[in-house]
Structure formats: C-alpha cells, structure tokens
Amino acid sequence: MITLKSTSTIVPSKPTPSGTLWLSESDQRMQWTHAPLICIYKTTGNNNEKTTTLETLKDSLSRTLVPYYPLAGRLHWIHGGRLELHCNAKGAQVLEAYSEAKLDDLGDFAPTEAIEDLVPKVDYGSPIEDWPLLLVQVTRFSCGGLCVGTAMSHTMADGWSAANFFNAWAKVARGNELEENEIPFHDRTILRSPEPLMPPRFDHIEFTKPPLLIGHTDAKEVQKKKSCVTLLKVTREQVERLKKKANEIPYQDTEMVSTRPYSRYETIASHLWRCICKARAGNISQPTRVYTMLEFRSRLKPPPPLRYFGNAVLQTVTSNCVHGDLLAKPLSFGAGKLREAIERMTDEYIRSALDFIASQENVIPLRSSFHIRAYTETPNFLGNPNVYIGCWINLPFYGIDYGWGKPIYVGPGLLNDDGKAFIMSSPAADGSLVIALRLQTDYMDSFKKFFYEDICYGNGM
Structure with missing residues (x-):
C-alpha cells in the first residue's frame, strides 16, 4: 500500500x-x-x-x-x-x-x-x-x-x-x-532528412505488419489472454555456456556481414526466442519475428555529438522464421537471424529509414505498439507469435548514486505486453544477467522449465 x-x-x-x-x-x-x-x-x-x-x-x-x-x-x-x-x-x-x-x-x-x-x-x-x-x-x-x-x-x-x-x-x-x-x-x-526527400533505398521490413497466429485474421483474441511477469537470473557461467554452444555449431544459412562470435545479447535473445516458441507450442509452420530497438549513434557517418540528447534508436526486426526451424536447428540459427537484423542497420539503411518516416503523411501507424498497450488499443500488437527483446546490458544505470550509494536494483517499472522482455546487467556486475519478461500465463511455467533446462541440456544447441 x-x-x-x-x-x-x-x-x-x-x-x-x-x-x-x-x-x-x-x-x-x-x-x-x-x-x-x-x-x-x-x-x-x-x-x-x-x-x-x-x-x-x-x-x-x-x-x-x-x-x-x-x-x-x-x-x-x-x-x-x-x-x-x-x-x-x-x-x-x-x-x-x-x-x-x-x-x-x-x-x-x-x-x-x-x-x-x-x-x-x-x-x-x-x-x-x-x-x-x-x-x-x-x-x-x-x-x-x-x-x-x-x-x-x-x-x-x-x-x-x-x-x-x-x-x-x-x-x-x-x-x-x-x-x-x-x-x-x-x-x-x-x-533531419535533406530536402527533397529521397525515396527509400531498402525494403524496410521493420515497418511491415508482424505475423499473426495461423488461422487468425487479427490479434484481438490473443490480446485478451491473461499474462504475467517474471524475472530470470542467468549466471556468468550460464551465459558463457550458451555463448559456447551458439558459437561452436555455426549456422550459415544467413547473409551475415561479419563472422565475429555471437554476443551475449544475440545468444541470450536467441535462447529466449526459441524457448518462448517452444512453450507456446505452435504449429511448426508458424511464422515468428523478434523485434528490438537498436541505438545507432556509432553507426551514423558522421556520428552525432557524444552527449546528443534525444532518440537515436530505430526498431529492427528479424526476417520471418518458423517455429520448426528455431526448435530443430542449432542456437546459432536464431542468433544469426538476430545478427542479420542488427547488421542491416548501416548508415545508409538508417538514413533511408528516417527518410521513410519523414515521407509519411501520418506517423501514428509506425509507432511501436510495445510502449502503449497499457493505455490504449493498438492494431499492430507484437505479442504471440512474436517477441520483443530489448537490450539494457550496457546502459550505465548502476552508476546512479544520489548520495546514499549505488542502487541494488534497476529495472522496468512496467512490462505491458505478452512476449516483451528486457535483457539487463545484474547488480553484481560480474557478467551475470537479469531478464524481465511478460508472457501469457498459460505458457509461463513451461517457458521457465525450458529456459533453464535447455541451458544445460538443450538439444542441437
């Protein structure tokens, strides 16, 4: 109270x-x-x-x-x-x-x-x-x-x-x-985009409608499903174990620009994605996507000033995958799809996306539904069968000391959509992670079981 x-x-x-x-x-x-x-x-x-x-x-x-x-x-x-x-x-x-x-x-x-x-x-x-x-x-x-x-x-x-x-x-x-x-x-x-605006130079799939559940023509029924939240804790050893699995079985069915090892985010997000799909137990042909926000300061040429205050982020999205591929193929499959989505965001692509937004007569349909669900209905609901996985790993929130010491926990005060998650550094600052997730209540217990079991015993990972 x-x-x-x-x-x-x-x-x-x-x-x-x-x-x-x-x-x-x-x-x-x-x-x-x-x-x-x-x-x-x-x-x-x-x-x-x-x-x-x-x-x-x-x-x-x-x-x-x-x-x-x-x-x-x-x-x-x-x-x-x-x-x-x-x-x-x-x-x-x-x-x-x-x-x-x-x-x-x-x-x-x-x-x-x-x-x-x-x-x-x-x-x-x-x-x-x-x-x-x-x-x-x-x-x-x-x-x-x-x-x-x-x-x-x-x-x-x-x-x-x-x-x-x-x-x-x-x-x-x-x-x-x-x-x-x-x-x-x-x-x-x-x-600001220069005038006159250039037409988009890419196929901006991040602005297209997300996949729906097979057999559904809209997301109204899914939006009504009861959901709940959880906080997952992943030790440094578990993170490293997943990274090793993701990188020891490469999957080459992607158009990746680089071959560097998969990051913590790519690895954990791929594991989250496949475990959510496994818990949802959908049709193996069910299309699904992962959405995330990508901070692009360092990707622009030239970059904005170091202390630029505002939004320097755009949504990026994986290409459509199906449940069957995510579950049957190695962890690197999902990580590779995430890598594609991240590396797609070059200087030219970002500026094309900004031009695309500037060219719209009405920007309301482009706004991410993941920040508004608690307050109003949204036609572009990104929940089941899709996932949003934000990354707070490198945000310096644990330095916020007002004079009585550093915080013992920093996290979202609201998580308002099915399939929405944030991957965050833990207060221990030892390489361990904390994940805040909201999922439909019917699937949460199965998800948590798969999440931790598959870290150690996951098949094909």
Whole structure:
C-alpha cells in the first residue's frame, strides 16, 4: 500500500532557452507515453532523514533541468500525428510517497502490480500539453530503503539519453558540478532528412505488419489472454555456456556481414526466442519475428555529438522464421537471424529509414505498439507469435548514486505486453544477467522449465 504525501512541480533554477524544439523522425517513431524505471536503494542512515533526502533531490533536479531544459517543456500535437516540443519551463513533477512494507516484501522486483505502484502515474486522459515530460516518485519504505521511480516521455529520450540524464542529476545531488563534456546537445536537426526527400533505398521490413497466429485474421483474441511477469537470473557461467554452444555449431544459412562470435545479447535473445516458441507450442509452420530497438549513434557517418540528447534508436526486426526451424536447428540459427537484423542497420539503411518516416503523411501507424498497450488499443500488437527483446546490458544505470550509494536494483517499472522482455546487467556486475519478461500465463511455467533446462541440456544447441 503506497501513501502519497506530497506533489511538487520542479522548474529549472535559472532562466532557460524558450521556443519550439524540432523533434527528429526517430523521436516521432517512439510512443508518446512515458518509459517507467525503478531504482531501488538499500537502507542507510542518510536516506532515513526524509526531509533532507527529498529536498536534496528537488534542489538538484531544479539545477539539472537547466542544461536539460527540454525535459521541463511540454509536447504539442501538430500535423500527421507528429509532435513538437515547446520549451516553456513548466517543469517536472516530484511525488513523495511512503509504504509500510519493507524492501524484502517486494521479492525480486519483477514488474508486478506492486512495482507499478512505485512509478508515478500520468493522466493520459488530459491534453498532452499538460503532461510533465518527467515525473519522479520517491517512495520510502518502513525499513529505510528507497525507490526512485521515474517516468520519462519516450518521445524525449532513448535509454542512453535517459541514463546520461539520471547520472547527471545524481552527480549534482552529490554536490558536484557538471563538466563541459557532460552538458547535453539538444539540436536534433542534425538527424533531419535533406530536402527533397529521397525515396527509400531498402525494403524496410521493420515497418511491415508482424505475423499473426495461423488461422487468425487479427490479434484481438490473443490480446485478451491473461499474462504475467517474471524475472530470470542467468549466471556468468550460464551465459558463457550458451555463448559456447551458439558459437561452436555455426549456422550459415544467413547473409551475415561479419563472422565475429555471437554476443551475449544475440545468444541470450536467441535462447529466449526459441524457448518462448517452444512453450507456446505452435504449429511448426508458424511464422515468428523478434523485434528490438537498436541505438545507432556509432553507426551514423558522421556520428552525432557524444552527449546528443534525444532518440537515436530505430526498431529492427528479424526476417520471418518458423517455429520448426528455431526448435530443430542449432542456437546459432536464431542468433544469426538476430545478427542479420542488427547488421542491416548501416548508415545508409538508417538514413533511408528516417527518410521513410519523414515521407509519411501520418506517423501514428509506425509507432511501436510495445510502449502503449497499457493505455490504449493498438492494431499492430507484437505479442504471440512474436517477441520483443530489448537490450539494457550496457546502459550505465548502476552508476546512479544520489548520495546514499549505488542502487541494488534497476529495472522496468512496467512490462505491458505478452512476449516483451528486457535483457539487463545484474547488480553484481560480474557478467551475470537479469531478464524481465511478460508472457501469457498459460505458457509461463513451461517457458521457465525450458529456459533453464535447455541451458544445460538443450538439444542441437
């Protein structure tokens, strides 16, 4: 049970630039809802001093919003389902909350309903120009532990930008000043497509409709199925065992650009994909895809500035596979399909995708359904028979220290679609991983059984 104590609006501590900020096609591609994140901190003497803790966070946030002034603005709808940002310093929202529970009562912090209560709620029924782009809920537990739950508009930032902001805020909260190379870069026009727009140079399958279950003409029935969440823990030894299996039996039925060993992400995502398909027990001819978001800063030529603040991500997708191939062929088959999807995203392909988005009269159909399902119906549901597997492995969330130590857990505060997963580094920072997954309840027990059994005994892996 969460009790809200207070709500405050935090504006930048100094005057900031005003006016309209153009949003890139990558920004427009993202959902306009907020990405929920929880950072859990253990009991310390400092965070028991509730007044000092909350005031420090508010004051430091006010100062951090000066260089990060777009987060204090408001979005406005314009033509074709697009958005623009009004930099008007209306501020972020900070909520103070208290729970009689202890951190131990929350278990492993899987994004259940109890965890969702730790993330501030946005009133999506109100006009978009009234929505804060950043909301923070500081929840204090009876044991002295803290949760800093945040909701940041996904139109404003991708994972890297969000992580840079939270680490900058934490640095200011510790009493330090941001250095010049830590100041964000806000000119998103560097991603603007030149005029006149060039026609797409590739077959952008990431914008095509996902496969449906055989025998279905839409996903309405599937969307109604009950689902649940779990948090999977994979040790460093298990990760290495899977990587070895993926790389010792190469599968060459792919047009891979490179032959480097499969990464942790490619390996674990392939294992997840095949185990989900195995648990769903579909027709062996059932088509399926994996979707993910790819951060493209280093892939552009020239790359954007190091501290570019915004979305520099695009969705990529595997080609259609069938259940039978994923289950019968070695682990490298799925890893190879993921590799193809990732290596497809060259500078030329990315710019072609941005041109494609820019050419659309209405961008709403292009927005990823995985960020909006909890709030509205979506025609492009990506669940069964498909999978979304996000990668947070390299995001520096465990450096977010507001002055009472580093978090003991960082993860999504909401996981809202069947077949949606995030692969994350574990708090131990020892090469082990944590995976947050939502799956239809009917399949979860079978999936977990296959997931761990197949790490050790998987056939053909």
